[in-house]
Amino acid sequence: MIWSGLWIYWANDVYRLGWGDTTVLKFFPKSFYEAFDIPFKLAKGMAWHFVLMWVFFVNGLLYVLYTAFSGEWRYLLPTRHSWREAVQVTLHDLGLRKAAPSARKYNGAQQIAYSAVIVMGLGSLLTGLAIYKPTQLAWLTTLLGGYESARIIHFVLTLGYVLFFVVHVAQVVRAGWNNFRSMVAGFEVVDTAEPASKAK
Amino acid sequence: MMENEETPQRPAASDAATEAEAVRRSRRAFIGWGLAGLAGLGGWGWLVSRPQEGGIPGPLRRVLEFNENVSGAYFKETRLAPEFARSRATTPRVNGKYGLEDELDPAAWRLRVQSIDGQAREFTLADVQALPKIEMVTELKCIEGWSVIVHWAGARMADFLSHYQLPAAVPYLLLQTPNEKYYVGLDLKSALHPQTLLCYEMNGRRLTPAHGAPLRLVTPLKYGIKHLKRLGSIAFTTERPKDFWAERGYDWDSGH
Numbered sequence: 001m002i003w004s005g006l007w008i009y010w011a012n013d014v015y016r017l018g019w020g021d022t023t024v025l026k027f028f029p030k031s032f033y034e035a036f037d038i039p040f041k042l043a044k045g046m047a048w049h050f051v052l053m054w055v056f057f058v059n060g061l062l063y064v065l066y067t068a069f070s071g072e073w074r075y076l077l078p079t080r081h082s083w084r085e086a087v088q089v090t091l092h093d094l095g096l097r098k099a100a101p102s103a104r105k106y107n108g109a110q111q112i113a114y115s116a117v118i119v120m121g122l123g124s125l126l127t128g129l130a131i132y133k134p135t136q137l138a139w140l141t142t143l144l145g146g147y148e149s150a151r152i153i154h155f156v157l158t159l160g161y162v163l164f165f166v167v168h169v170a171q172v173v174r175a176g177w178n179n180f181r182s183m184v185a186g187f188e189v190v191d192t193a194e195p196a197s198k199a200k
Numbered sequence: 201m202m203e204n205e206e207t208p209q210r211p212a213a214s215d216a217a218t219e220a221e222a223v224r225r226s227r228r229a230f231i232g233w234g235l236a237g238l239a240g241l242g243g244w245g246w247l248v249s250r251p252q253e254g255g256i257p258g259p260l261r262r263v264l265e266f267n268e269n270v271s272g273a274y275f276k277e278t279r280l281a282p283e284f285a286r287s288r289a290t291t292p293r294v295n296g297k298y299g300l301e302d303e304l305d306p307a308a309w310r311l312r313v314q315s316i317d318g319q320a321r322e323f324t325l326a327d328v329q330a331l332p333k334i335e336m337v338t339e340l341k342c343i344e345g346w347s348v349i350v351h352w353a354g355a356r357m358a359d360f361l362s363h364y365q366l367p368a369a370v371p372y373l374l375l376q377t378p379n380e381k382y383y384v385g386l387d388l389k390s391a392l393h394p395q396t397l398l399c400y401e402m403n404g405r406r407l408t409p410a411h412g413a414p415l416r417l418v419t420p421l422k423y424g425i426k427h428l429k430r431l432g433s434i435a436f437t438t439e440r441p442k443d444f445w446a447e448r449g450y451d452w453d454s455g456h
Binding site: 008048051054136151184 | 218222225226228229230233255256260261263264267271274275276279280281282339341342343344345346347395420421445448449450451455456
């Protein structure tokens, strides 16, 4: 999805971080395009994007439905304690706080991140529709601040996913094998002090 | 002892047995997900190896057509593109000269309309200008991703067809430049939309040759690629007509 999005974005790559004539970061530098073989693929990018949008939508829908009906949402939705805990987790992970957060399935920072990414997904879907059918869905495009604005939001959300992905992978690497195995295989090996004790 | 409320903990029969069980379940899960990944890669490989249709693999073309059916079912001609203040209108960049290669003699220019039985009628610019003049300030959106607000004026395609009693009982129109080097396919619903214009003025002035003089198509229901400049002919067709950019990998519908 992001790959084909880059092929599309290349054809009008006007976004940058900066002010006035100063550009801190241009999206994207020539070297980036060349490294990933991006240029001159607009038509192909659009074709793939409008195929993969269904995968993105159905996948997201199935995930949300599963989470809702299995009851897993209870672990994932942030509570009023999550925000405070998220700060503690972040400080701990950055090495600024000694006390480790309590070990649960998902800590406050995870709850916020995993819930936010669903909201972002919905945002990508809506901004995408707004720039895909800006006349038939004019109400949506207008609601999102117009065509140009919806396109920027669509782009920024994608930067958000990349950030999420980078942090996610870094955290998985940090957390180690047992955690990674639990993500893939769905179980975790927990050390117990005495054999066969405390079976719930 | 580590507290874990969520995961039911099974009592460890022995460390060795637990370890064996963990290895077994891990192997199964990793092989399963690995195969799923390989299947995905295989599917992708199959997709891109399919015969190309108009510059993209056939299955991608099918999905674009499916999308067209979905948006076509939602389409209503009463839904209008937003309009803007005239003060915000600017001149779009000239982004292509396909079909405009030759010099044009404006006095000799005629719009040729061909019905389904092959009969053709010709119209002058005055014939088009005799129809109610519609002005609108809409956003022109290029398929490349940029957009610009433009003040257009012209006659509604729907008015043109009904006033001159041109048969519009077929689902498609083929629009071409006089030299037939640039051509655009249009669905009838989009053609009859009240914001689809046979345009002769841009930002309060006669069209310049670079912007499609003497007459061009303007419709906020489509990307700029469908806004054919220097309109030479319109033909009604029952079959989906050819389209310059759809032959080069783009969506035939390109609809908004």
